[in-house]
Amino acid sequence: MKTLYTQLPAIDSLLRDPALQPLLMQTGTAFTTRQLRDMQQEARAHIQQHQSLPSWHTNWPEEAQRRIEQQQQSALRPVFNLTGTVLHTNLGRAPLSERAIEAVTACLRQPVTLEYALDDAARGHRDRAVSELLCELTGAEAACIVNNNAAAVLLMLAALAPGREVIVSRGELVEIGGAFRIPDVMRQAGCQLVEVGTTNRTHLKDYRTAISDNTGLLMKVHTSNYQIQGFTHAVSEAELVALAAEHQLPVITDLGSGSLIDMTAFNLPAEPMPQQLIAAGVDLVSFSGDKLMGGPQAGIIVGKQALIDQLQQHPLKRALRVDKMTLAALEATLQLYRQPETLREALPALRLLTRPAHDILQQAERLLPALEHTYGAEYSLAIAACSSQIGSGSLPVERLPSFALTFSPKAGHGSALTALAQRWRALSRPVIGRLQDGKLWLDLRCLEDEAALIRILTS
Numbered sequence: 001m002k003t004l005y006t007q008l009p010a011i012d013s014l015l016r017d018p019a020l021q022p023l024l025m026q027t028g029t030a031f032t033t034r035q036l037r038d039m040q041q042e043a044r045a046h047i048q049q050h051q052s053l054p055s056w057h058t059n060w061p062e063e064a065q066r067r068i069e070q071q072q073q074s075a076l077r078p079v080f081n082l083t084g085t086v087l088h089t090n091l092g093r094a095p096l097s098e099r100a101i102e103a104v105t106a107c108l109r110q111p112v113t114l115e116y117a118l119d120d121a122a123r124g125h126r127d128r129a130v131s132e133l134l135c136e137l138t139g140a141e142a143a144c145i146v147n148n149n150a151a152a153v154l155l156m157l158a159a160l161a162p163g164r165e166v167i168v169s170r171g172e173l174v175e176i177g178g179a180f181r182i183p184d185v186m187r188q189a190g191c192q193l194v195e196v197g198t199t200n201r202t203h204l205k206d207y208r209t210a211i212s213d214n215t216g217l218l219m220k221v222h223t224s225n226y227q228i229q230g231f232t233h234a235v236s237e238a239e240l241v242a243l244a245a246e247h248q249l250p251v252i253t254d255l256g257s258g259s260l261i262d263m264t265a266f267n268l269p270a271e272p273m274p275q276q277l278i279a280a281g282v283d284l285v286s287f288s289g290d291k292l293m294g295g296p297q298a299g300i301i302v303g304k305q306a307l308i309d310q311l312q313q314h315p316l317k318r319a320l321r322v323d324k325m326t327l328a329a330l331e332a333t334l335q336l337y338r339q340p341e342t343l344r345e346a347l348p349a350l351r352l353l354t355r356p357a358h359d360i361l362q363q364a365e366r367l368l369p370a371l372e373h374t375y376g377a378e379y380s381l382a383i384a385a386c387s388s389q390i391g392s393g394s395l396p397v398e399r400l401p402s403f404a405l406t407f408s409p410k411a412g413h414g415s416a417l418t419a420l421a422q423r424w425r426a427l428s429r430p431v432i433g434r435l436q437d438g439k440l441w442l443d444l445r446c447l448e449d450e451a452a453l454i455r456i457l458t459s
């Protein structure tokens, strides 16, 4: 065993090894030395435990290179999203348009007029450019941009109704994934939640009788990630606006996803549009930038000028404001909405959501023979109809007809499936599918770079 220890190379001599020089040039002496020390420690432990040298002992430079490359990999790895969920929160929600990507790159390379008005050299307003576009698209008077829609809701409540009562229907006390719950946000904002109605039915009179001297505002929350069906009744925004006007109270709506275009025109299920609510007289409407809108993560608030001014002046706005990258991406995304004719092509989220099933089927038919060769011995491959979902809590019960390639193991069953999923996760660009009914499914709806997938799955 002693002789095994003496076979371990000294760090000094490793650092002089010509095979290690390219790595040293690339990553520097300090980082490389640390890796070699770790490897040496690991080798010692291996000798102590197994009375043998580790398998990589024959080639230290190569092993060091492999380990360093692994550590240099970004934690944000590009993947193939073949899960069937288009706006997948854990995979970063909406893919951005090329125009938005270019806008972000440009604003990172040079200084930009973020809070600088060129006309009078005075201090400009950070949300200015995006606000104008949002007003044009939604018919609102003003807009305010924050980090995400959760922040938007928090800011609206904290700025407009601190220490006051906020009336919400019991059917709308939503929980969104990641610990966003209306009652909790309400508490954080310093508001007192007043629940009215029942889970399935809330009437205008419920709101009316709940209004008191201490009421700060009336709030509607779009139940974006669930649906109550059957014997139900909800009060429309327009009715609520009329009631609130009698008491000089504002009405705000957390729309969640929201859509700036009529989704049914693209054969997609209907989703409420902020412009409809603005037209109905709602004072403030908030929605996400990276759900159906197809832009960067952001919370967008549109509505009445006087109330937006209150939000802009609130200290929380400073804490929740967005970066120039977000504003650049948001502006470029919103500009695409000025041209509805080309929106489907230009906006990846919409392009993926509207992909016709027959198009996906044809793609599956091209992929099947290409993958059969690599996987056919161990797995039965097939094309199967499936349904994609929109994702990020939007329209949860609606499904989009799609097609998948399915892989079922010829032997080994469950373990062979998990092994395959694991193998795909270890690829240089991991392929993420869905395990279901004893098969691994690759829903092809979100596959745009077909050649790259074939290359990576057959390499």
Ligand SMILES: *Cc1c(COP(=O)(O)O)cnc(C)c1O
Binding pocket: 148, 149, 150, 151, 174, 176, 180, 221, 222, 223, 224, 225, 254, 255, 256, 257, 287, 288, 289, 298, 299, 392, 393
């Ligand atoms: C998604 C959603 C939120 C949270 O939005 P984020 O942009 O993810 O912070 C809040 N309210 C509703 C109704 C939602 O659907």
